[in-house]
Amino acid sequence: MTSYLWRKYADYLYTKWEKNILWTMVDPYRRPKSFKPLVAIYTAAFYTGVVGAAITEQLYKEKYWEDHPGQEVPLMMPKFYKGPWRVYRGEAIQTDK
Numbered sequence: 001m002t003s004y005l006w007r008k009y010a011d012y013l014y015t016k017w018e019k020n021i022l023w024t025m026v027d028p029y030r031r032p033k034s035f036k037p038l039v040a041i042y043t044a045a046f047y048t049g050v051v052g053a054a055i056t057e058q059l060y061k062e063k064y065w066e067d068h069p070g071q072e073v074p075l076m077m078p079k080f081y082k083g084p085w086r087v088y089r090g091e092a093i094q095t096d097k
Helices: 002-029 036-067
Strands: none
Touching: none
16 A cells, blocks of 8 residues: 555656646747736726716815805816926916915
8 A cells, every 4th residue: 555655646746747847848838818807907997097086076066066156166186196287278276385
């Protein structure tokens, strides 16, 4: 029984080594991994951000209209950008400086 187990173990190690050599030789000729899942994730993340920004802006407008009915809503400051920003049509909101 012991010699049987040792023989099985030796066969396992040999086939393991054989598989390793074989796949090391074949690996450069494999097809490249698909970019489809990555593109799908990036597209979903982009549109999630777009929808989130639209919802945020709509909530800002509704809150402003509740406090100032009938007035024009000023531009909303960017949430995650603290640097200088230009507005070509309309007036920019005064920064807290």
